[in-house]
Amino acid sequence: MVAINATPSRLHSAVIGWYEANARDLPWRDSTATPWAVMVSEFMLQQTPVKRVLPAYAAWMERWPTPARLAADAPGEAVRMWGRLGYPRRALRLHGAAVAITEQHGGQVPEDHAALLALPGVGEYTAAAVASFAFRQRHVVLDTNVRRVFARAVTGVEYPAQATTAAERRTAAAYLPEGDDRAATWAVAVMELGALVCTARGPECADCPLFADCAWQKAGRPPYEGPARRGQTYEGTDRQVRGKLLAVLREAHGEVPQARLDAVWPDAVQRARALDGLVADGLVEPVAQGVYRLPG
């Protein structure tokens, strides 16, 4: 399994050394960032690039510097502040997490991995990330960046499989440093390496601290062979319609008559289906016949 031809300790030092010299100066990594700040950043970063998260994160933290402050506001306000980050159910879940933290954890983001995992919107990755980054615990933090680094450096393939496998988890666990603090630094360092150097397209292998040890490099950088990774067409989908409908609601600051929603999409059947979906998801609230608003 261990395809990398170097002692783990030397490997850790190489990656951590690279990180200390090259890490981005991100606000949620600041020494004054609270666990809540880390959690907010992790929610926003689920499938949304850092560059687009930065301004939204700053505005969010200024308005809701603690979970209790967010919990005291309406969930619709969270949806509105989410803006165009995409996947607005994340906003609703973050609000739900804030409520749970306020009511069940005394307003403090829980340190325990299992308690984190029980919060809405927190899956395996986010629980590990918050526990590791905010509380300096030792966890396998396996995101798309880390998966790609291991796929290349250890397994020798260009891209990991579509879904995370048990083998990947074992590999990541095998390379996790022993000490809590070192494991936490390793976790963020490998992730940053994947984000800045070992990128999906056009990796900067010449700048990589793993260059000499990388299994993919040694194999001659063979191209990806797996099944075609399905490109998600967006034009004309319910997702696009949902996005258009919700954009109207976000910008309205109040109740919106049906006609305003009807104007953004011509197909009445699809429009109704999309709106029903938004209501079912709790993103939109019907207030009367033909009148809607963000959830209060």
Added chain:
DNA sequence: TATTCGTGGAT
């Protein structure tokens, strides 16, 4: 396990 769920920038 396979789908669904936004949005915008890069190539």
Added chain:
DNA sequence: TATCCAAGAAT
């Protein structure tokens, strides 16, 4: 222009 990709979670 079309496709790919971005710190995933829930079902």
